[in-house]
Amino acid sequence: MCISLTEQICLGAQLLAQVLGAEVIAAPTKEIGWFPIELTAAAQAHPWFQDWPSQLTVLHWHGEMFSLPTDVILLAKSAACLQQGFLWGDRVVGLQFHLEVTSASFGELIRHCQHELVRGSFIQSATEIQAQAAQTALLTPHLEHLLDRWISP
Template sequence: MRIQFAQHVAFEDPGAILKWAEARGHEYTVTRFYAGEELPSPENWDWLIIMGGPMSIHDEDEFPWLKSEKESIRNAISIGKIVIGNCLGSQLIAEALGAKVYKNDQTEIGWFPIEWTPDGQAALYLESAPTELPVFHWHGETFDLPEGAVLLASSAACKNQAFAFGINVFAFQFHLEVLRHNILSMIENEEDELKKESPYIQSKTEILKYSHLADKATDVLVSFLNELEHRWSNSM
């Protein structure tokens, strides 16, 4: 299987997803938009995995590559590729599907629980898992649910935390993919965000104190990716 990663900043790399891909022996390439790289044509990859970043999807003047990336996402969805978005990646998918992306009432940074919907448990093969999972967040925007999409998860601060569109598109506002180095890099590069006043912004100390929670999130991620890989392989 050939995986194409879309990376927007150096400090938000694919983390546990890359580790999973390497363990499974999959081919992969990384497009680094921040370095002026462009996504290769979709015939060169099977899955598109879109990472996060501190910019907004609306910042096309500052980051003009966002325009071509959005078009690539629309195309990938239309031709039936597996498309997975994380944080900014989820918002790009939402807009590609015609939904509005806007500032959330609360900024979420740190470890806060999400609750899977019944549809979410089914879509992510989590029927036997707890309905609540503490996950890592770092976002100030959110999206409306695209028409035809299925809500997968919500949190106290943000209703639309994740959705599926059909059987090949998955969008997660939270970060199931973070490893400890990802968390440290995000804090190092965006620590000013932690100074904002909000009940849903944790301090650096709190974030690092609970960083062991990434293990449970990674377990969920790996289980989902394994099942998605199995289903994709059987469809080929």
């Protein structure tokens, strides 16, 4: 398994889910590359996510998934993974996808974890991932707004 700083975000979501009583298991398929997530109606109604589009293309790099803990708001899903994020209470958020990615960080991820880029329905090649580098700039405002709202009382 390859763990980078970027992968710690989704690992953090998996660990949070596990601490909250959910199960973390191998996903039926790995999800690696730029794929869309769809926000749930509950996420779109929540103040932290109201200005997000209903669909957003984000970077994924995971082969595990979590069941949904009890008493959480499901935030998003994708074609490959039905639980892409959750909010527990008013301050705990777990994201399976990566808003924090930069051109440099996903370049490092590809360099160190290239062995995971095997042919699959939801696995893009290094070339396909790198071709969408401009997506990182589109994610930054969403990350900044989320962090601003998270730390505000």
